[in-house]
Amino acid sequence: MAKSNKVxxxxxxxxxxxxxxxxxxxxxxxxxxxxxxxxxxxxxxxIAHIHVREDKIVDGVMQIGYKSMSLQKFTEAVEVxxxxxxxxxxxxxxxxxxxxxxxxxxxxLQHLGALLPEMCSFDPNTLNWANSYIFENxxxxxNLLSQEVVRLDIKPEFEVFDTGHIDSVMYYVNxxxxxxxxxIQFIMGVGGxxxxxxxxxxxxxxxxxxxxxxxxxxxxxxxxxxxMLAGLALGCDGLRVGLEDNIYLSRGVIATNLQLVERAVALxxxxxxxxxxxxxxxxxxxxxxxxxRDGKTGEVSFKA
Numbered sequence: 297m298a299k300s301n302k303v304x305x306x307x308x309x310x311x312x313x314x315x316x317x318x319x320x321x322x323x324x325x326x327x328x329x330x331x332x333x334x335x336x337x338x339x340x341x342x343i344a345h346i347h348v349r350e351d352k353i354v355d356g357v358m359q360i361g362y363k364s365m366s367l368q369k370f371t372e373a374v375e376v377x378x379x380x381x382x383x384x385x386x387x388x389x390x391x392x393x394x395x396x397x398x399x400x401x402x403x404x405l406q407h408l409g410a411l412l413p414e415m416c417s418f419d420p421n422t423l424n425w426a427n428s429y430i431f432e433n434x435x436x437x438x439n440l441l442s443q444e445v446v447r448l449d450i451k452p453e454f455e456v457f458d459t460g461h462i463d464s465v466m467y468y469v470n471x472x473x474x475x476x477x478x479x480i481q482f483i484m485g486v487g488g489x490x491x492x493x494x495x496x497x498x499x500x501x502x503x504x505x506x507x508x509x510x511x512x513x514x515x516x517x518x519x520x521x522x523x524m525l526a527g528l529a530l531g532c533d534g535l536r537v538g539l540e541d542n543i544y545l546s547r548g549v550i551a552t553n554l555q556l557v558e559r560a561v562a563l564x565x566x567x568x569x570x571x572x573x574x575x576x577x578x579x580x581x582x583x584x585x586x587x588x589r590d591g592k593t594g595e596v597s598f599k600a
Contacts, residue, residue, distance in 0.1 A: 300580050302572040303564045304534035306343035306511060307336045307557050311540025312363035312395070319543040321552045324349040324361040326372040330380040335554050337386040340561040342577040343415065345391045345453075347540065348373050365399045370407040387574040389583070391415035391453060394441055397430070401437045408444050414583050416445065417481075418452035420464035426487035442472035451583050455481045457489035462503050477507035479581055481536060482527075484512060485519035492519030494526040501530050509533040509580055517544040524560060528567040533580055535560045 309332055314322045323329045326348075333344045348369035352362040374390060381388060392413045396404035408416055418441060425431040445452045452474060454465045462480070469478055482500055485492030490500070492514040504510055511534030514523030520542040524535050537556040545551035545559070561571055572580060 299531070300533070300572070300576070301568075301570050302576050302580065303528070303532065303569040304343060304511065304572045304577045304580060305341045305557055305560050305564070306345055306391070306534055306536045306538075307333070307341040307553055308345040308513070308536055308538035308540035309333070309336075309347075309553050310349065311347050311538075312393075312397075314539050314543060316361060319539050319550050321550075322361075322539045322543075323553075326369070326376040329373050330377040332553050333377050333388060334380050334384045334386055336557045337381065337388040337574075338384070339554055339557045340571045341388060341557045342572045342574045343389045343391050343534075344377070345393065345417070345536070345538070345540070346370075346373055346377075347393045347395075365396045365403040365407075367403075367406050367410060370411060374407075374411045374413070389414045389574055389577055391417065393417045395419055395431075395433075397432050401440055404437065405440060405444055408448055408450060412448060413450060414578070415451045415453055415581075417455055418442075418445065418465075418468075419455045420468060421457070421461045423457055423486070424488040428487075438468055439472070442468045442474060446472055446474055451479065451581055453479055453481050455483050456500065457483050457486055459490065459500065459503060462500070462505070466505060475582070476505070477509065477582065478505055479533075480504060480508055480510040481534075482510060482512045482523075483515065483541075484523050485515040492523050494522065494529075497523060497526045498530060511536050513537065513541050515541050517542055517547070520544075524563055528564060528569065534572075534577075535564065 310322050323332050348364050349361040350364040351360050390413045394404050394416050419433045422433050423431050490496050512523050512527035513536035514520040537560045538553050545555050
């Protein structure tokens with residue numbers, strides 16, 4: 297199949313760590329997430345990558361907007377998002393995180409079967425994130441996650457932080473017969489992994505499995521814009537933006553998720569690329585079913 301000229305814009309709204317003290321518009325609640333997803337979909341985003349937050353007592357102190365893998369919080373976020381998108385007449389692929397680190401394996405997996413997203417993240421290796429904490433993805437967990445994405449027909453987004461991670465991706469793909477071609481999300485510029493330079497991105501792109509699709513994001517203000525420009529120059533299939541990865545629009549100017557999407561759309565058009573709709577993204581990624589869960593009855597319907 298000929299490579300598409302369309303580029304998928306993915307918005308990663310909050311992640312696990314971005315705080316309102318740093319970026320006041322970072323969403324914590326289901327309603328905040330859904331409202332921003334609708335706005336970003338209208339602006340050109342075709343994929344929404346969702347983390348959830350909760351208020352939690354940590355070491356005796358109440359933390360507002362603390363990272364969470366709560367099934368209840370995921371359910372609220374997804375159901376409110378689906379409802380608001382339907383009401384607004386917009387369509388977007390939902391991509392749920394499985395990155396839990398300190399959480400038990402089942403808590404990192406439970407929302408997949410319950411909510412049937414079209415996509416989920418798949419981090420194929422453990423690394424010392426920014427040389428400050430262990431971003432744990434054990435073989436035990438990755439084998440379980442591999443089985444779940446096959447069983448539930450969910451498209452994994454393989455998050456690659458360094459060169460050897462591509463080999464790990466293909467290990468699990470081949471072991472568990474995860475459908476190919478694969479989709480790779482290059483995450484560039486995390487301390488302790490591959491720096492976000494055009495040279496490094498070009499090297500990674502040259503190592504992609506045959507037929508795979510790929511997207512790129514640069515972490516932090518230093519690498520965010522360079523990686524978008526390098527990705528477009530190399531013919532990427534997608535750009536990942538959002539307050540999870542970068543909180544700045546320009547030096548000293550705090551961004552919103554909508555502004556980051558709008559900028560990615562503008563850059564893509566300057567590069568001569570068309571902006572993929574949600575259905576375009578499904579075609580590019582080989583997603584043949586759109587899973588919809590009725591919040592009242594629990595019934596699932598599928599749209600081709």
